[in-house]
Amino acid sequence: MKKKLVVSLVLIICLLVPMTVWAASTQVTANLASHLTLLVKGRAIDTSADTPLIYNEKTYVPLRVLSEALGYEVKWNGENSTIEFELPKESYPLIRNEEVDLISVAPNYELVSQWDQEYLAGIEVDVAYTVKNDLTREPVVVLEMLSKDHVVIASGTQLLNTKKGTHKAKVSTSKIRLPYGPEADVKKTFAQDYYYRVSIK
Incomplete structure (x- = not known):
């Protein structure tokens, strides 16, 4: 059975908004972290279009960027506002x-x-x-x-x-x-x- 991870829309918004993060209905300011390099087993991940953020001394990375680098397919389900992560259905998709x-x-x-x-x-x-x-x-x-x-x-x-x-x-x-x-x-x-x-x- 393929692994599947369902992440709420609230978390996605927190990770994808470039300069403003929402937490507990309060607007907070985060810093772009374009100086960071993300590596997966030594291979650099391109984050030029989806820059990581630093908020409250923690680093936030767009989930799609990281998940696809790890080999997962990312699917948006608008009916229940969730994002699904699963391994490819084929060996060679x-x-x-x-x-x-x-x-x-x-x-x-x-x-x-x-x-x-x-x-x-x-x-x-x-x-x-x-x-x-x-x-x-x-x-x-x-x-x-x-x-x-x-x-x-x-x-x-x-x-x-x-x-x-x-x-x-x-x-x-x-x-x-x-x-x-x-x-x-x-x-x-x-x-x-x-x-x-x-x-x-």
Whole structure:
């Protein structure tokens, strides 16, 4: 059964409002903490669009930013004012937006190299996609590598075509050190132990 966390709307408002926090119906002032760096197993999380806050000597981070970095899908339920967090329903979920449709995603787990008696590896995917109408902004395909625990440990991005039609692109994650010894079937074990997730923003 997939883990699910339901968080009240009141808490979300407290975390997402950029400069003002509400507590017990009283308006208080919080400080933007753009100097902070959030790391998930050594990987920096981009908080440029959702800056953390410091209020009453505590740090508040937007829940969507942190949850997606940990591999959770975030869903808003307007009927009962709750936000649900759950692990992806598929091992390889494809997250689509309204402007671009993903046609296919072909992964390559062969990107394994050896350096100083350690194995380094990343995931590369070939993406086919359709742009419904000419766009004024280049969409971005985001590829994330996840561990067995669905924690994002590496990522990569690639700008896509803005012209209406069907196109192809290639995107790779950065490489990570694999925890395997010389006796392991590295390529096979790598494909079994790590997942990927593709989104277009």
